[in-house]
Amino acid sequence: MSSENRGLTERKKQILKAIVDAHIEGGGPVGSKYILQNQQLKCSSATIRNEMAELEEMGYLEQPHASAGRVPSELGLRFYVDTLLEHYAMTTHEIAQINNLLRAKMGELDQILKAASNLASNLTNYTGIAIKPKVSSVSIAKYEAIYLEPTHYILVAVTSSGTVKTKHIRTESEITEESLAKLASLLNTYMTRIPAEQITLPLLMDMEARMGEGAWQVGVAVKTIYALLRELDEGEMSVSGINRLLQYPEYSDVGHLQELLGTLEKKEDILNLVSQTQNDDINIMIGSESQVKVMNNSALVFKPIVKDGRTVGAIGVIGPRRMDYAKVLATLEGLSGNISNMLQENKELNGGTSDGGN
Amino acid sequence: MSSENRGLTERKKQILKAIVDAHIEGGGPVGSKYILQNQQLKCSSATIRNEMAELEEMGYLEQPHASAGRVPSELGLRFYVDTLLEHYAMTTHEIAQINNLLRAKMGELDQILKAASNLASNLTNYTGIAIKPKVSSVSIAKYEAIYLEPTHYILVAVTSSGTVKTKHIRTESEITEESLAKLASLLNTYMTRIPAEQITLPLLMDMEARMGEGAWQVGVAVKTIYALLRELDEGEMSVSGINRLLQYPEYSDVGHLQELLGTLEKKEDILNLVSQTQNDDINIMIGSESQVKVMNNSALVFKPIVKDGRTVGAIGVIGPRRMDYAKVLATLEGLSGNISNMLQENKELNGGTSDGGN
DNA sequence: ATTAGCACTCACAACAAAAGAGTGCTAAAA
């Protein structure tokens, strides 16, 4: 064959694609006859068997046992995703669904992401995830203190990315609205735009000095801000549609399922994985391509959400390795496009109400 | 027998208790011989069989099939829980664990509840839930507006129960810090302490009239507050330790498990169930006692968290019907006690930092 | 009222046999 030096024969590709498609659909190994029937190839099953044997040797296919059909290997899936995948066109109904449901949830970024993860799960029939990634070092853009009672106020912090965090603070002795305002303005002067590690003792003392009689307040507030920054650093992750996993036979193995659920619950591993990713495009991690050992039989597809050049979140899907990548990719693209639009719209058109952040 | 008119013979109780205990431990049906061995009863297995037959007739026991042992029925479990249950004493280690981990999470109520649900799951080995119940009608105690940019501010609302909600608002034309302050004070004057349903059009127009040139702002703000109140009404629920369910054979039936997971995800049913409960003590719903059909093979135990006479949350545990009630009750009591203390402490001792209420 | 004894039931495990799916290989055909 002429084009054998570089890559695969056209026919091999066709066969590989057929196998992967069938495997994605059915989950089981697929044999030569099946392909012959559902594919217009002008050759016999024997030829296909030969090709399959070669594909196996090349590492694209695997054989569960001697008399079973072939199953795509990780490499095979990767090749499929990278070069064989046909674009899936979303139905108008799906597009409408994304639009409507997401618009309805118009609000803070958290909510949008969760709604999107939910939708992703619904549309693809896999498990959806929404992530606010760990950020290397957040800083606070603005503080506010809300007076409630003489010994009770709320500290509000707005991060540079727009997230809002609040903490109730109860004080030992009474504090006036005026000195509270002073505290806030002090915080705004000294504690904005600096990461947690730069909050030093001298700074603290300086602030206390300027605070006059209310100096003791500063310590409490700063301590709270510390905690708050640490929380922000940690990232968030929410999962939706776990129940959908159960419909796939690859998770009928209780042990595996339990491990995967554990990982989904711990959140840490996946959160790290997503947070460390630089690529702003759709990321596909098939099986052991991800560091998380527990996901060796699963695939994780996610797309970061970028706003003003910052990654403010990510939405994704977790499912069996043989996931319907075409559909998943289309769905995530659709969702992320929609979210980006919403974030954009709020910015440029100044539509009216709320926006993304917190 | 003398005491047969009212309730069960002492021996029947003993046998019932033995059966339930064994069933909780092992999960399977338990037979007459087993009881004879693990219980000091001075009678033969035949006698026990007779008693068991009677207990079955009374509805406390069930027989999966003719030659199996007996399994406690829902009624049997209920009786066990109500009158046979022995108090479980937490180990000092468990108590310490509760104390340490919960203290560490000292913070807003949301976090405390989630941490508690997590702990509950860890300690009991069932699935933990944390709930902020639907509230009949919330009202806002205080508003604040935080100026960020000329066309961008944050609206902060503090509810009567201390929960803080924030919304970003982007405006069409520019707004000054002064008129923002005016807006906030207007909101504080007219829109506090009234439940959502009373915010009417006339009220809105009245406010707009008083706002003068900045009147157009009011509409946006009020619309946002509307949305915000609706969100508050809906309640929240988070689940932890789903993976623990898998270790119990009653959930090896994939169909059932899937349904249960679905219910846990939908949240609505359980949220309603808990929200509607008046009783501030520990609630135990065994199988079909709860309205949620899907939970017929499960049990839900939860305890509301009360603060200042208001139910501000609930923590609970979901697991198989044959759950270790003694341990679950002790754990939830311990946790809720601890949480209440924390909420109290913040109030009375004025410890220092933060407090409960989102 | 209790108990020993025994026949009976029923789920479950172990094993064997049969069925099916799919391959690899060989030898002929293109």
Next chain:
DNA sequence: TTTTAGCACTCTTTTGTTGTGAGTGCTAAT
């Protein structure tokens, strides 16, 4: 040289058979 038909072979899955054991219900004796 590539393709194909044919067939033997392998290995899983299904089905059926048979034992085994746990546990009961009943009867007759204590």
